[in-house]
Amino acid sequence: MTILNAIASRSPWLYRINAGSCNGCDVELATTACIPRYDVERLGCQYCGSPKHADIVLITGPLTMKVKEKVLRVFQEIPEPKVTVAIGICPISGGVFRDSYAIAGPMDSYLPIDVNVPGCPPRPQAIIEGIAMAIDIWRQRIQEPA
Numbered sequence: 467m468t469i470l471n472a473i474a475s476r477s478p479w480l481y482r483i484n485a486g487s488c489n490g491c492d493v494e495l496a497t498t499a500c501i502p503r504y505d506v507e508r509l510g511c512q513y514c515g516s517p518k519h520a521d522i523v524l525i526t527g528p529l530t531m532k533v534k535e536k537v538l539r540v541f542q543e544i545p546e547p548k549v550t551v552a553i554g555i556c557p558i559s560g561g562v563f564r565d566s567y568a569i570a571g572p573m574d575s576y577l578p579i580d581v582n583v584p585g586c587p588p589r590p591q592a593i594i595e596g597i598a599m600a601i602d603i604w605r606q607r608i609q610e611p612a
Contacts (some may be wrong), residue, residue: 477510478604480597481520481544485537485573487527490587491554495524497590498597504590509598517543522600525577528556528563529570541577547607549600551581553593558582 482495498506499513506512514520517540529537541550555561557573573579580603583596 477512478521478549478601479514479519480506480511480522480524481514481517482524482526483537483540485525485527485557486530486533486569487554487556491526491556491585494587494590494593495526495553498593501590504594506594506597509594509601511597511601517541518545520544520548521604522549522551522597524551524553524597525557525573525579526553528560528566529573529576530568531570532568534570534576538576547604547610549580549604549607550577551583551596551600552579553583553596554588555584555586558584561586 482492484492498504511522517523523541523544525537552558552573556563557579559572560566560569563569570576581596581599583592585592588596
C-alpha cells in the first residue's frame with residue numbers, strides 16, 4: 467500500500483468559497499453542516515477552515531470582478547487531487563446577475579468544475595447528492611496512478 471493510498475483512505479474535507487453570492491446558497495450549505503437530516507458527516511465528510519486541508523471545494527455565487535483574483539488564489543492553495551462543486555445557478559451561468567458589469571463570467575471559464583448543483587438556491591438534498599458525486603470523483607482521482 468502506497469502512502470497516498472493510506473492517506474486517501476480518510477474521509478474528504480470540504481472547503482467553501484463564496485465568489486460573490488447573495489447568501490441563499492450559503493444558507494442551504496449551512497443546513498448540510500447543522501441539521502442532522504442533511505448532515506454531510508453521514509457521507510464521511512466534514513468542513514475545514516483552510517484551503518490547504520481541503521479535498522472538495524464548494525463554490526457559491528457568480529464570480530464577481532471584485533473577488534475574482536482572491537478566489538483564483540485561494541483555489542490554487544487547495545492541493546491536488548481536488549474536486550470542484552458549483553452550488554447554485556450563479557457559478558454555472560451567473561444566474562440573475564449574469565449580464566451585470568460586475569460579473570467576470572461563468573465560473574468554468576476560470577476554474578474546472580466537476581459537479582454542478584443547479585437551483586436558486588438548490589435544496590439541501592441536491593447539495594448532498596452533488597457532494598456524494600464529488601466524493602466518488604475524488605476517490606477515483608486518488609486511486610489513479612500519478
